[in-house]
Amino acid sequence: MSGFFRRIYDWLLRLFWATELDVTMIGLQNAGKTSLLRVLAGGEFTIDSIPTVGFNMKKVQKGHVTLKCWDLGGQPRFRSMWERYCRGVSAIVFIVDSADQPSFAVAKDELHALVQKPILDGIPLLVLGNKSDLSDSIGVDELIEELDLKDITTREVACYAISAKEETNLDAVLQWLIARAKN
Template sequence: MAGLFRKVYDWLMRTFWALEMEVTMVGLQNAGKTSLLRVLAGGEFTVDSIPTVGFNMKRVQRGHVTLKCWDIGGQPRFRTMWERYCRGVNAIVFIVDIADVELIPQAKDELHALLQFTSLENIPLLVLGNKSDLPQKLSVDELIDELDLKRIQGREVCCYGISAKEETNLDAVVSFLMKYATR
């Protein structure tokens, strides 16, 4: 009987209370955007992930919430597309490789350039310092300082250290995103 109740409950949730949201993941190349999306969607982490050419999209189901996630390439030629894919989304996720400290200033410049677009005003920003499993990395506090996140105004900004490889802190990521789900 409990199994039947669960099926009816799930059907009711999907039919009447289902929530869907769009999220765009951006960041420099090799930050781990595709790996994170693969893991969130229930797949496995792979070391030899192929760089995203253009974009990819996956749907991630969490309870009655569907996250439609856009993963936009981080190579310089694709960064001009970031703003277009961030328009009208429920949240922007900016992913940084916290073990590659030489690229942090470039990541900061790209993030702040992206947030200057008026079309993206008020959209919540989630900054993820990926590769927290590596020994030589920035802490979350160092990342906040290096990216000058405290200067960002007019939107909610949150920052977590994560590891797509070890699936560290991914529940916090999903919880943050689900706060912004709309019907």
């Protein structure tokens, strides 16, 4: 177990006994949702991830906390499923390829259409700008502006720059998610 995961494991053991956290990971295709989930589960980053068809569910055990993660396909034909899998979850994680600036307008439209659904009101939203290791990626402040995150007022919103490949900021992501766990 790497030092990073050991620290998270120890921290979780101190805070919780047994908690399950339902999380839905959504975002446009090629944003890195499946890669992020693989790395969080302790697996290796792979550059040639196959696009998710429909959805995957993976349970990630961290100490006595189980993260039940739904990884939904980001292609246009799967976006209509997002709302169904976001109902009643502990948090919605919206992942953006922070180096794919031409996709930001579509990402913003899809995100805002989703969070306007009354059934999803109040569910915390974590926006992750993935691929922060790439030279043409934008920072958190620019991502907040590009996605108009300040206009989302029906829930708690947080935004982090991450890199699934380099495992950058993943400890902050886990801490944010676990803080929203439903006991």
